[in-house]
Amino acid sequence: MDPELQIDSSTEDFDEKKQETKIYMVNKRFKWKHSCLSKYDRLIAQEPCDAAEHIIRACLEQNIPFVTTWCGSSHRLISEEMPREVWVRYGYLADIGRERTKLKFKKLHQLAGVAVIQSLP
DSSP states (O other): OOTTOOOOTTSTTEETTTTEESSOOOOSOOOGGGOOOTTOSOEEEESOGGGHHHHHHHHHHHTOOEEEEEOSSOOOOTTSOOOSSHHHHHHHHHHTTTTTEEEEEEEEETTEEEEEEEEOO
């Protein structure tokens, strides 16, 4: 659901037999209670900001495998609460489905890393 994602039929993401892409871009507001994900095999979200909690809740409720990376800023939760520190937000999001997800911190560079949460198989 990335408005900047461009799909080109000349890439490997294009299925010639079906004449359609294997990646779908959805450009709309994502609300977990109103988003049906049944036609998707998995959801990948890079820095979804305010949609992070919605994505986690929707995927867990609908049993859709997912992985999402988060930025280093705090964002509003569904409750409209704004955690003061990003670490509080990471902990809150990780607790939503702790028994079915894994929170990791990936080092990208000597001075940079990213928080990642993914569903477990």
